[in-house]
Amino acid sequence: MRRGFLSFDALARARGCRYVGALVRGGNASRPLLARRSLEMMRRRWPWLLGLGALTGACTGIIGDPLGGKEGSTPTAFVCDEGAVPAALPLRRLSHLQYRNTVSDLVRFAVPSAAAEILGGADPLFATLPDDQRVGPDKHYAGFTRLDQALQQQHVDGAYRVADQIGKAVTASPSRLAELAGACATDADAANDDACLDDMIRRFGERALRRPVTDEDVAFYRGPAGAAPFDAADYADVVALLLNAPHLMYFVEHGQDGSDPTAPLDAYELASRLSYHFWQTLPDEQLFAAARSGDLLSEAGYEAEVERIWSDPRTRAAMGELFGQWLDNTTLEELDARVGTPLFDAFTAGYTPGPDLREHMLAEVTDAALHYTFEEPGTFRDLLTSRKSFARTEDLASLYGVPVWSGGEPPEFSEPERVGLLTRAAFLATGSANTRPIMKGVFIRKALLCDEIPPPPPNAAANPPQLSDTLSTREVVEELTGQGTCAGCHKVVINPLGFATENFDSLGRVRAEQTLFDPDTGEVVGTASVNTEAVPRIESGDERVAMNAEDLTNLVAESPKPYACFARQYFRFTFGRLEDLNRDACALSDVKLALDEGKPMADVLRAIARSQAFRVRSFED
Known part of the structure; x- marks a missing residue:
């Protein structure tokens, strides 16, 4: 007989969220009583979670305050104070990607033979979970979506449905149930049912909770099953409850000793830090074994696991998340949105952007970073200055005038004007017939240099500069921003960085002059000279002139600012919060030192795991 599963209300409350009105799934009359009992147990077991405060109404709020506040311009060095205590990490929820990977x-662990079928059936439910929002100092530049901590009713609803579906699916046949819990779950001997269920909770629970399963855990999680004998539905309820556990949904860290401002992570917590950072999912069996044995807490054991984890193919995908989110140009519009309009068709001159071109441009930037991290032992400077194309599709390769890259040695750009990261199409294209030098400058200043740009005055226009039939885009921008309150930022901080690449059009193609069009008919009405000379002032007070994109790229690469900025961006990706330049200087300096020494990107990215900050839990407010 199926004994009642926890009510939705109990699960929502266990997740730190109050659902207005109890929704009890199913019609068994015993379920409300069981739900109340389980809720009371949850309150006793997880006061740290419920103590965050009940969220009412639509159940929305922020846990912690990751990446909140303001920041200034990038320092070029971080002075490590071994006595400084970092701020405590907020209680972080698994990101959408991490949650899906974990489940x-x-x-795959529970029912490997049917995992593909089970997960295929759950795909529509995963799709109902809300996507994480970009969170960072700026909503457009170098924000990391995995840091969003908004807890909404959609999260609770979606996780409940996923857990319920998975629980039913892994127990849907005797063979699946036997794979999950052993032959004892399907034989006719009721005398072994209690031991069989308890063993399943211990085995599956260690992975779901990412920590050892105690006797108290077993007593709690077997609650929905009631008393033996047990059927498949009872096992399904227990699995679903484990999949909704706070220890699965959040990164719960207590450390080995919570009496000091900082405490070393215990072996299981450290295993989770490593696996979720480098794999975006839970530890594998070898990492769990290192945690169980305590080997992970030794220097030799830890170093061996760092190297093994780095060599796993999943690390490449996780680092792709880092580079993709850091270098995402969110202001880049869809490239085919204006296809069919007279002006845009005249501008493209026979080239028709497809619906996937935008994604291909952004993917090329990520592929460049991954190439210098995994395939070729390149440095951060190599990424900034590379003249190689990583275009995997014909639409982008044809814009570059190079062969499609299908792996191996990437082709060199044939155009001498195309030099480095800043001349890749993802940072030049706009989706219109006009370039946007202002947005190009803002991207460099914020995402690559971590400089703060003061907000525009309230009466400032936020619209892109209009295409002129008599002036170049640079001339239009200079007229718009060269005087008044706008001039201070635009003339000195923003515009020069964008002007240096104005010899590329808004599809990212090299041009010697700018063709001028009638904005209404698309008729060619003339040309304007392209002026790329600028004083970019990468460093404050630096009056050196950049004549073109190559000069700009070299000035950026020679400055310590992009290296310090990347250290800060990587810190945010790793720890899920904004860095404190004093209290977090030790972790920042470890990464910055590897960059300054010109170490390969692979060494730079592993440096964070070798830092002391990665291996401790801070309890400082």
């Missing part, structure tokens, strides 16, 4: 790996 998927749990299914």
Whole structure:
């Protein structure tokens, strides 16, 4: 007989969220009583979670305050004070990607023979979970979506449905149930049912909770099953409850000793830090074994696992998340949105952008970073100055005038004007017939240099500069921003960085002059000279002139600012919060030192795991 599963209300409250009105799934009359009992147990077991405060109404709020506040311009060095205590990490929820990867790996562990079918059936439910929002000092530049901590009713609803579906699916047949819990779950001997269920909770629970399963855990999680004998539905309820556990949904860290301002992570917490940072999912069996044995807490054991984890193919995908989110140009519009309009068709001159061109441009930037991290032992400077194309599709390769890259040695750009990261199409294209030098400058200043740009005055126009039939885009921008309150930022901080690449059009193609069009008919009405000379002032007070994109690229690469900025961006990706330049200087300096020494990107990215900050839990407010 199926004994009642926890009510939705109990699960929502266990997740730190109050659902207005109890929704009890199913019609068994015993379920409300069981729900109240389980809720009371949850309150006793997880006061740290419920103590965050009940969220009412639509159940929305922020746990912690990751990446909140303001920041100034990038320092070029971080002075490590071993006595400084970092701020405590907020209680972080697994990101959408991490949650999906975790549940998927749990299914593969529980019922490997049917995992593909089970996960295929759950795909529509994963799709109902809300996407994470970009969170950072600026909503457009170098924000990391994995840091969003908004807890909404959609999260609770979606996780409940996923857990319920997975629980039913992994127990849907005797063979699946036997794979999950052993032959004891399907034999006719009721005398072994209690031991069989308890063993399943211990095995599956260690992975789901990412920590050892105690006797108290077993007593709690077997609650929905009631008393033996047990059927498949009872096992399904227990699995679903484990999949909704706070220890699965959040990164719960207590450390080995919570009496000091900082405490070393215990072996299981450290295993999770490593796996979620480098794999975006839970530890594998070898990492769990290192945690169980305590080997992970030794220097030799830890170093061995860092190297093994780095060599795993999943690390490449996780680092792709880092580079993709850091270098994402969110202001880049869809490239085919204006296809069919007279002006845009005249501008493209026979080239028709497809619906996937924008994604291909952004993917090329990520592929460049991954190439210098995994395929070729390149440095951060190599990424900034590379003259190689990583265009995997014909639409982008044809814009570059190079062969499609299908792996191996990438082709060199044939155009001498195309030099480095800043001349890749993802940072030049706009989706219109006009370039946007202002947005190009803002991207460099914020995402690559971590400089703060003061907000525009309230009466400032936020519209892109209009295409002129008599003036170049640079001339239009200079007229718009060269005087008044706008001039201070635009003339000195923003515009020069964008002007240096104005010899590329708004598809990212090299041009010697700018063709001028009638904005209404698309008729060619003339040309304007392209002026790329600028004083970019990468460093404050630097009056050196950049004549073109190559000069700009070299000035950026020679400055310590982009290296310090990347250290800060990587810190945010790793720890899920904004860095404190004093209290977090030790972790920042470890990464910056590897960059300054010109170490390969692979060494730079592993440096964070070798830092002391990665291996401790801070309890400082």
